[in-house]
Amino acid sequence: MRKILIVGAGQSGLQLALGLQSQGYEVTLMSNRTADEIRSGRVMSTQCMFDTALQHERDLQINFWESQAPRIEGLGVSVAAPGSHAEPGGTARAIDWVGRLDGYAQSVDQRVKMAGWMETFAQRGGQLVIHGAAVSDLDFFAGRYDLTLVAAGKGELVSMFGRDAARSPYDAPQRSLAVAYVHGLGPRPEHPDFDAVRCNLVPGIGELFVMPALTTSGRADILFWEGVPGGPLDAFQDIRDPNEHLATTLELMETFLPWEYARATKVELTDAHGTLAGRYAPTVRKPVGRLPSGGLVLGVADVVVANDPITGQGSNSASKCAAAYLASIVEHGDRPFDGDWMQATFDRYWTTAQHVTKWTNAMLAPPPEHVLNIIGAGGQVQSIADRFANAFDDPSDFENFFYDPDKANAYLASVTG
Numbered sequence: 359m360r361k362i363l364i365v366g367a368g369q370s371g372l373q374l375a376l377g378l379q380s381q382g383y384e385v386t387l388m389s390n391r392t393a394d395e396i397r398s399g400r401v402m403s404t405q406c407m408f409d410t411a412l413q414h415e416r417d418l419q420i421n422f423w424e425s426q427a428p429r430i431e432g433l434g435v436s437v438a439a440p441g442s443h444a445e446p447g448g449t450a451r452a453i454d455w456v457g458r459l460d461g462y463a464q465s466v467d468q469r470v471k472m473a474g475w476m477e478t479f480a481q482r483g484g485q486l487v488i489h490g491a492a493v494s495d496l497d498f499f500a501g502r503y504d505l506t507l508v509a510a511g512k513g514e515l516v517s518m519f520g521r522d523a524a525r526s527p528y529d530a531p532q533r534s535l536a537v538a539y540v541h542g543l544g545p546r547p548e549h550p551d552f553d554a555v556r557c558n559l560v561p562g563i564g565e566l567f568v569m570p571a572l573t574t575s576g577r578a579d580i581l582f583w584e585g586v587p588g589g590p591l592d593a594f595q596d597i598r599d600p601n602e603h604l605a606t607t608l609e610l611m612e613t614f615l616p617w618e619y620a621r622a623t624k625v626e627l628t629d630a631h632g633t634l635a636g637r638y639a640p641t642v643r644k645p646v647g648r649l650p651s652g653g654l655v656l657g658v659a660d661v662v663v664a665n666d667p668i669t670g671q672g673s674n675s676a677s678k679c680a681a682a683y684l685a686s687i688v689e690h691g692d693r694p695f696d697g698d699w700m701q702a703t704f705d706r707y708w709t710t711a712q713h714v715t716k717w718t719n720a721m722l723a724p725p726p727e728h729v730l731n732i733i734g735a736g737g738q739v740q741s742i743a744d745r746f747a748n749a750f751d752d753p754s755d756f757e758n759f760f761y762d763p764d765k766a767n768a769y770l771a772s773v774t775g
Contacts, residue, residue, distance in 0.1 A: 359384045360692070363503040365491050366510030367391075369405070369468070369676035370659035372475040374507065377418050377684040379484055386503070387479060390490035390510075397473035397574065400631040401539055404582045405468060405673035406430065406555055406569050408751035409461030414681040422474055423466045427572035430463040432456045432554030433747035434546070435733060438614060440561065451617065455737040456546075456554050457747025463555070465571035465580065467539070468673075493518060493649065500653040505687070505695040508647065509658035518647030519657045525642035525715065532640065532722045533564065533584040533666055536594040538607045539571070539632035543579040544621035555670070560614045562724070564591040565668060568618060578628045581607050584668055587637070590614075594635040603633040640666045640722070642715060645704035646697050656700040658683065663711045665718040670750060675714055682707040713753040720761065728766040732759070739773055 360383055364371045367389035375387045391399065407415075415421040434456035480486045489495070492514055500506045508515050546556060558566040564585040571578050585591025591610060597603045604627055611619040627633065643662045647655045659676040686703040693699070725733070736743035749755045759769040 360504045361386070361502070362687070363388070363499055363506045364658075365496065365506070365508050365515065366658070366661075367396075367472055367476055368402075368509060368511070368659070369472075369673050370680045371507070371509030372472060372479065373414065373418065373420070373677060373680040374509070374658065374684055375479055375484060376420055376475060376482075377680065378687065379479065379482055380418060381684075381688055383687075384485075385479075386485040386487060387476075388487045388489055388491050389476065390488070392488055393473040393476040396476070397469050398631075399469060401537060401573075401634050402468045402472075403634075403672060404465070404537055404567065404569065404580050404667060404670070405571075406463055406465045406670045407673050407677065408463045409459070410751050411674040411677035412461075412464060414677045417681075420475060420478070422478075423470065423572055424464065427464040427466050428553045428570035428577060430459070430465070430555055430570055431552045432458050432549060433463075433750060434548070434554050434556045435559070435736060435743075435746070436556065436615075436617070437559045437561065437733065453734055453737050454548070455743045456549055456556075457736065457740075457743035457745070459751070460748055461751070463751075465569050467571060467573040467578075470572065470574055491515065496655060497649045497651050497653065500649055500655060501651070506653070506655040507658050507683070508655050508661050511660035511664060515647075516643070516661055518649070518655065519643035519645065519662055522642045522644055526640070527719055528640050528722070530639050531587060531637035533668060534587055534592040534594065534637050535635060535667065536583040536585070536591075536603065536607065537634040538581045538604050539573055539578050539628040540581060540604070540622070540625040541575070541578055541628055542625040543568070543581075544624075546621065556618070558615045558618055560591075562586065563589050563614065566611065566615055566618060567670070573628050573632075575628050579625075581611070581622070581625075582667070583607060583610060584666075597635065600627055600630055600633045603635065638664065640664060640715075640718065646700045654697050654700060656683075656695075656703065662704065663708075663715060665715055666722055668721050669714065669718045669753070671714045671718060671753070674751075675711055678710050679707045682710070710754070713756065717749075717753045717756050717760070726763070728763040729760065731770060732766055735770055735774065742770075742773060
């Protein structure tokens with residue numbers, strides 16, 4: 359039986375561990391926290407997983423919360439009209455529409471999911487080691503395993519993987535991130551009968567995403583500001599008190615997005631650990647890390663491809679990476695997991711990840727005219743709104759109509775006549 363070590367117990371590490379376990383591999387999983395510590399700790403992300411990523415969980419029969427989590431059936435875009443926030447109570451929206459998803463999306467608080475998956479892994483006989491691993495630890499352990507995978511996207515271990523400059527156009531954070539999990543949010547009046555993720559754009563300033571979720575205390579909604587560094591939304595760095603964090607979130611909503619604030623006047627935090635703030639530079643790294651002793655380790659998910667959350671792809675990419683790596687490991691049989699295999703395994707994942715990285719980096723920049731035309735046309739033609747929404751599940755479709763002005767114009771002409 360082949361022995362595999364996975365360091366990191368997030369979406370990718372746990373999904374891969376459970377998948378390998380189901381295939382008969384002897385898996386050791388290292389986490390820096392217990393399941394109870396994760397469940398009672400701070401929120402970790404804003405995960406909204408679309409149909410393809412959810413299907414990977416269904417395939418492994420680890421979709422334990424699918425019947426409980428809200429079904430997100432749409433994805434809406436609103437763009438604040440220039441200067442509209444200057445008038446108190448102004449509700450001017452230059453663009454406002456919602457596209458319908460072909461297959462529903464869901465968001466399960468990672469405190470719920472990772473704690474539950476970790477307990478399942480241990481119950482099924484997996485070796486769970488609670489230890490914050492350093493490079494020296496991996497150097498000691500790696501020789502005892504056929505393959506070592508690093509799925510911990512923060513901390514010292516990431517330093518083993520060199521930055522891929524050709525695939526990383528940004529060397530500094532492009533957004534300041536601030537998250538609040540809340541109870542008591544009202545429905546969007548445009549579609550009170552179904553749930554949707556709402557993407558609200560304030561040109562030149564940032565974005566607010568609102569998404570329904572399942573958290574430790576049941577149904578919730580996530581309010582997620584992405585602020586351009588140095589701008590008015592970059593206001594959370596020095597806030598430590600969660601209630602002050604929520605108050606600032608709401609003040610900014612009232613100022614810049616009063617139509618979202620109108621349904622948020624009665625919200626309260628889900629719990630004392632329901633806020634998160636930070637920033638990081640989106641980076642693609644080389645997938646193969648070399649230990650001091652010469653051993654090789656393979657980076658997983660956001661260890662090697664860390665995109666900005668602006669396109670909501672983090673958990674989706676982690677799930678797709680775990681699925682691709684699982685297939686590569688199983689197909690490889692008893693042959694050695696050498697550097698060439700590691701590179702080829704990453705390249706298999708990159709066939710999908712490259713589309714996410716290209717799209718995310720494009721969305722961080724001011725939109726060119728043809729992109730504004732597409733987003734604007736979504737308000738006039740439902741099929742355009744639907745196509746844009748469903749590209750969140752399969753970002754490769756953006757190649758066909760989004761980046762190139764000629765393709766964009768041809769698409770709009772074919773749809774609008």
